[in-house]
Amino acid sequence: MRAVIMHGPGDVRIEDVPVPEIILPTDAIIRVTAACICGSDLWPYRGIEKQKRPTRMGHEYIGVVEQVGADVRDIEVGDFVVGSFMASDGVCEICRAGYQSRCIHVVGMGSIGTQAEYARIPWADGTLVRVDGAPSDAQTRSLLAASDVLGTGWFAAVAAEAGPGKTVAVVGDGAVGLLGILAARELGAERIIAMSRHADRQALARSFGATDIVEERGDAGVARIKELTGGYGAHSTIEAVGTQESMEQAMRATRAGGHVGFVGVSHGVTIDGSELFYSGVHLHGGPAPVRRFLPDLIDLIMTDRIDPGTVFDLTLPFDEAAEGYRAMDERRATKVLLEF
Amino acid sequence: MRAVIMHGPGDVRIEDVPVPEIILPTDAIIRVTAACICGSDLWPYRGIEKQKRPTRMGHEYIGVVEQVGADVRDIEVGDFVVGSFMASDGVCEICRAGYQSRCIHVVGMGSIGTQAEYARIPWADGTLVRVDGAPSDAQTRSLLAASDVLGTGWFAAVAAEAGPGKTVAVVGDGAVGLLGILAARELGAERIIAMSRHADRQALARSFGATDIVEERGDAGVARIKELTGGYGAHSTIEAVGTQESMEQAMRATRAGGHVGFVGVSHGVTIDGSELFYSGVHLHGGPAPVRRFLPDLIDLIMTDRIDPGTVFDLTLPFDEAAEGYRAMDERRATKVLLEF
Numbered sequence: 001m002r003a004v005i006m007h008g009p010g011d012v013r014i015e016d017v018p019v020p021e022i023i024l025p026t027d028a029i030i031r032v033t034a035a036c037i038c039g040s041d042l043w044p045y046r047g048i049e050k051q052k053r054p055t056r057m058g059h060e061y062i063g064v065v066e067q068v069g070a071d072v073r074d075i076e077v078g079d080f081v082v083g084s085f086m087a088s089d090g091v092c093e094i095c096r097a098g099y100q101s102r103c104i105h106v107v108g109m110g111s112i113g114t115q116a117e118y119a120r121i122p123w124a125d126g127t128l129v130r131v132d133g134a135p136s137d138a139q140t141r142s143l144l145a146a147s148d149v150l151g152t153g154w155f156a157a158v159a160a161e162a163g164p165g166k167t168v169a170v171v172g173d174g175a176v177g178l179l180g181i182l183a184a185r186e187l188g189a190e191r192i193i194a195m196s197r198h199a200d201r202q203a204l205a206r207s208f209g210a211t212d213i214v215e216e217r218g219d220a221g222v223a224r225i226k227e228l229t230g231g232y233g234a235h236s237t238i239e240a241v242g243t244q245e246s247m248e249q250a251m252r253a254t255r256a257g258g259h260v261g262f263v264g265v266s267h268g269v270t271i272d273g274s275e276l277f278y279s280g281v282h283l284h285g286g287p288a289p290v291r292r293f294l295p296d297l298i299d300l301i302m303t304d305r306i307d308p309g310t311v312f313d314l315t316l317p318f319d320e321a322a323e324g325y326r327a328m329d330e331r332r333a334t335k336v337l338l339e340f
Numbered sequence: 341m342r343a344v345i346m347h348g349p350g351d352v353r354i355e356d357v358p359v360p361e362i363i364l365p366t367d368a369i370i371r372v373t374a375a376c377i378c379g380s381d382l383w384p385y386r387g388i389e390k391q392k393r394p395t396r397m398g399h400e401y402i403g404v405v406e407q408v409g410a411d412v413r414d415i416e417v418g419d420f421v422v423g424s425f426m427a428s429d430g431v432c433e434i435c436r437a438g439y440q441s442r443c444i445h446v447v448g449m450g451s452i453g454t455q456a457e458y459a460r461i462p463w464a465d466g467t468l469v470r471v472d473g474a475p476s477d478a479q480t481r482s483l484l485a486a487s488d489v490l491g492t493g494w495f496a497a498v499a500a501e502a503g504p505g506k507t508v509a510v511v512g513d514g515a516v517g518l519l520g521i522l523a524a525r526e527l528g529a530e531r532i533i534a535m536s537r538h539a540d541r542q543a544l545a546r547s548f549g550a551t552d553i554v555e556e557r558g559d560a561g562v563a564r565i566k567e568l569t570g571g572y573g574a575h576s577t578i579e580a581v582g583t584q585e586s587m588e589q590a591m592r593a594t595r596a597g598g599h600v601g602f603v604g605v606s607h608g609v610t611i612d613g614s615e616l617f618y619s620g621v622h623l624h625g626g627p628a629p630v631r632r633f634l635p636d637l638i639d640l641i642m643t644d645r646i647d648p649g650t651v652f653d654l655t656l657p658f659d660e661a662a663e664g665y666r667a668m669d670e671r672r673a674t675k676v677l678l679e680f
Contacts (some may be wrong), residue, residue, distance in 0.1 A: 232433050282623070
């Protein structure tokens, strides 16, 4: 089967690899109907995250179940499914508390690679959610978004405790930040301030529910957020980048007692304990437990209440994955969908 | 009047200073009936926190109101009062959200110094709480504890989301950690693990509600907590020290999705962003908004439901403050009460 392999920074190829097989009785094999490229895939693409050898890529997916292991109970061959980017057993105390992405038996789907025609899904019952009915094309794109970017943006908004009466600031105008805006709106936030200096992203941000745009960054960005919030700072801030600057910007833009939900994969970030101590903010984040939110997100999508699939602004045939990486790297695309 | 002045590491003296006066119409002047020495006073005493000049000390207090400014409405001359170690206006959005210790007009009582016969209390209406009735000696000691160590331990337990069904780990066996145990018990925690290697502190910990004692520290301490919690770690961890080791110990002892409430004043702590990201814990803490809890704590004390005053294991006349500092520094005392 065809799969995306990254050979090194900027070097993405489609190659032929063996079709995966059931390894454990809790596995399923799915035929991937669409995959996509994640902002986090750009870290190795840009050489910031080092890879020692050619690596399979991708962790977002929707597809049709082709085969299930002997212990799989809830998922059947032929089901159309969405799964999280982290496979989880669904039964440990961590999963039951809603932190499936930190399941004690977690398997990152990135280590398997879903930018491929087929994928093995560990812990199929704990990981996959069946979609009933026949999704439209728009719904299908939205379901793919649910697999990571929507689920991650949603978690960020929940971790930031976005809700009625709250002012939410969003640091990062990539797909996750944009869908964090959508999530904050759905959770009832009163005011949503998107930090973005790109006209196209600003337009998407407004379409997802942003009420204000702040173009300044760093200290100037923080000052502008304070200015917009009576000097207090935001109640809730979503950090969807993962750099030192973005994390500091998020913490400093948040009022004491407020909440920072951080989901940008942390790259070289260190948090000064004393600054955190005196900030009085709540910090919570990490790899999003997308599986917690999937049933609700699927319902919102299948009833046309939300349309996160519009975050995909470039759709390419799977064989043109390399162009998809280039487009995202050069910021010509926010989020690339790869279809078979 | 007499006041404690720290001239340098290990050099604490009682000196004569002017009686404070009303400066702003929102001030009150109280006659301090008892003060105490805080674990945080030991940082400059040990030379870890540098001081440039002789410094007034103390931020915990109970007392009788002697004088009020023209704008003070709720507090009257003659009231017996408890206040927080942070003076707060009580009306800004931060105060109203329960984060009085980060009030936009906050004044740290440490900058005023309550180890003295009289103290000026800024924002008297927002800071002080009147105690009705005639407290017994034991209740009086407990009310003094409420001013900081009890309120801080309570905030730590709330920030750690201690409650029914939860296992709470407590890092730090000073007065704050010990009263964090009491708070966790009052909040309904199922199991409370005190990390302590001192027999006297262990006994106090058990008297406040600890169900288990862990003597190991660092990685071994974390391993022991995991062992006691089915491999998962604590749901809630109180960090009441403020060092790199204690903060790491607290984060690592907590399960994904769990909560770390940190109240040890941060000294040279840096948090690795990547470790925090993958830990999946909630981090919240800082200077405790004691004022939020004071009315309830006073009620619990005046109805003899809790007896946090037992944390004072050394009572000295005010003039022997220097011996009090020595006793705490040498860990001969957990918490010293200074009485007039």
